[in-house]
Amino acid sequence: MPHPDPAALRPRLPSPLQEIEDAPFARRGVRLLLKRDDLIHPDLPGNKWRKLAPNLRAAAAAGERALLTFGGAYSNHLRATAAAGRLLGFTTIGVVRGDELARAPLNPSLARCAADGMRLHFVDRARYRRKTDPDVLADLHDRFGPFRVIPEGGSNSLAAQGCTELGRELRGAADTVAVACGTGGTLAGLAAGLAPGQRAVGIPVLKGGTGAPHFLQQTVEDLQRAAFGGPRGSWHLDPRFHCGGYARSTPELDAFAAAFEARHALPVERTYVAKLLYGLTALAEEDAFPRGSTVAAVVTGTP
Structure with a gap:
């Protein structure tokens, strides 16, 4: 039978916050923090652990x-x-x-x-x-x-509920918290867990199709409705940084990720984290973040 408690995975929680002195942010008086969710567990890093854990508990409780x-x-x-x-x-x-x-x-x-x-x-x-x-x-x-079905990417109402703790861990740490989005569950829970006055930004890594808004807008709204009964928190999507779609890249993104790794001696996962940091850097250069504010980027995976 399955182990009854997924806490046996022994996650490292809360995951650490790491301040990065990065020129595009520093020039504009903005602090950049990395929420190192990639360090939660060697096999289930970041949002994968947060989304899977409540689904695993439900499966174990049901005897599945x-x-x-x-x-x-x-x-x-x-x-x-x-x-x-x-x-x-x-x-x-x-x-x-x-x-x-x-x-x-x-x-x-x-x-x-x-x-x-x-x-x-x-x-x-x-x-x-x-x-x-x-x-x-x-x-x-x-x-x-x-079998129990777990959706693609692990995003369902249980997953969104599991990701609220990510927002709670970041209360008071940053004015803006940003995360890369594939299926929307992490953003739905993150925004719900933040304190009033904080805002969440989602950077989709998939194209949004021909219509507007991006399809994840409806997905996140639906997840919050299923998980919490309605909208929670302040959040929005910026769909400009998908770089061609899921697992796609551009020479500009590759060069950016390599340069970030060299500056900070940190590996940058390419499918999600590189696009997140690339998008946040572009936003900083557009003066999207007020001088004196703090931005936290959630590092959701390892290379």
Whole structure:
């Protein structure tokens, strides 16, 4: 049976705050802090632990023994779920976008999932888009038996509730708190946990489609409604810094991340954290933050 308490993962909480003296911010009289959520746990860093922990508790309380979730070929969420399964005794199943991947050697991310005991199930991209349809879920149940579904990226109402503690840990530490967004759960909970007068900024790492506002606007609103019964906190999205979409980059982003690493001797995860810091630097150069204010960037993952 699964271990009844995911606290057995022994997270390092609260995660540390690290002040960074960075020229684009310092020139404008703005303090930059890094909220080092990447140091919470070696296998479940940052928002992955915060989002998974309440879902794991719910699964254990219900006596469920298997977790099924979804992700792409380089999904940090799949890796974290597989690691949690290994540590806590859950069976884990990963539904992976792209049936062509089944015919190729596993990349390092998926190989890590497999090494942690996750059963990988590859589906074509059209079917993946329908992953929450009842008939698709019924087929998965027929194949794998009973399981608890954890959404792609781990974002649901329980995950948003789990991320409120991130906001509480930052009360009084910064005027603006920023986080990179993939599925919106971290931003939904972060904003709910901050104190009145603080604001949260989400930097989406995916394109928003052709319409406005960005699709994550509705997603975060829905998550807050499900988790808290309605809107919570002050937050907004700045969708300008996706650099081409999920796991995409540009020469400018690559150069920025390499330079930041060299200046501060800190590794910068490219899918989320690089875009977050790149966006915050651009905002600082636009004088988006008042002189004398403090900005905290949530470091959600490791390279």
